[in-house]
Amino acid sequence: MRYSVSESLKHKRNSRLLGVISKTGVSGWIQASIFFIIIAVGALIFLFVYDLLEPDQQVLYAALSLAYFIPPAGKETVIFVGLSQGLPLLHWCATLWMFDILVCLAIMTNWWFFELLITHIPPFPFIGIRRKKPHLYKTIVSLKNWYEKLQQTTQQIQRRNYGKLLLFMLALFMFIPFQGTGALSTTIIATTLGLRKHMIFLVVTLGSLVSILAISLVYMGIIQL
Numbered sequence: 025m026r027y028s029v030s031e032s033l034k035h036k037r038n039s040r041l042l043g044v045i046s047k048t049g050v051s052g053w054i055q056a057s058i059f060f061i062i063i064a065v066g067a068l069i070f071l072f073v074y075d076l077l078e079p080d081q082q083v084l085y086a087a088l089s090l091a092y093f094i095p096p097a098g099k100e101t102v103i104f105v106g107l108s109q110g111l112p113l114l115h116w117c118a119t120l121w122m123f124d125i126l127v128c129l130a131i132m133t134n135w136w137f138f139e140l141l142i143t144h145i146p147p148f149p150f151i152g153i154r155r156k157k158p159h160l161y162k163t164i165v166s167l168k169n170w171y172e173k174l175q176q177t178t179q180q181i182q183r184r185n186y187g188k189l190l191l192f193m194l195a196l197f198m199f200i201p202f203q204g205t206g207a208l209s210t211t212i213i214a215t216t217l218g219l220r221k222h223m224i225f226l227v228v229t230l231g232s233l234v235s236i237l238a239i240s241l242v243y244m245g246i247i248q249l
Contacts, residue, residue: 124207198231
């Protein structure tokens, strides 16, 4: 019996999940330890930069940092909003780059945990951010719907069979500053496709850096679109 692309991806995810859950003892504790170490490093980076800012900047910094982790907010939104509202360019961009790196590491080392969270958290209200004339608006976020759209993108990539161009396509996906791309989406797609972890890390790290630099240069008017 032949599997469809969707069934094949689902079978691979379930196999990985069962494989991880079946592990006991030291392996499970190591994974959990790595996950919490990554969270602790992210918290320390956040607090370090937070302490460097003025009180009025600290509130915006905290709000945008939270928004960055909730789809569909992305770099093209939070960088423009943050810089236009007075966040220091180096502090804000360095924070986002480190967040991307840590998200990539967290997903690669604890993919099963993220998939469980994404597929079981119900839709919830959230405050979105508009880039043009920056303002907040109420919205409903469904991580499950976002994840299903991401799986559709993964299926399209797999059907087109990019071969040796796959890394380039993922780097381009990481680089293009549109909502729905970024470290979270790129790492999930690359992990689902079975890429080696060091290649995923390289794509996300370099793609994030180039993307952040490009958006910042656009904001400063050095690059005209």
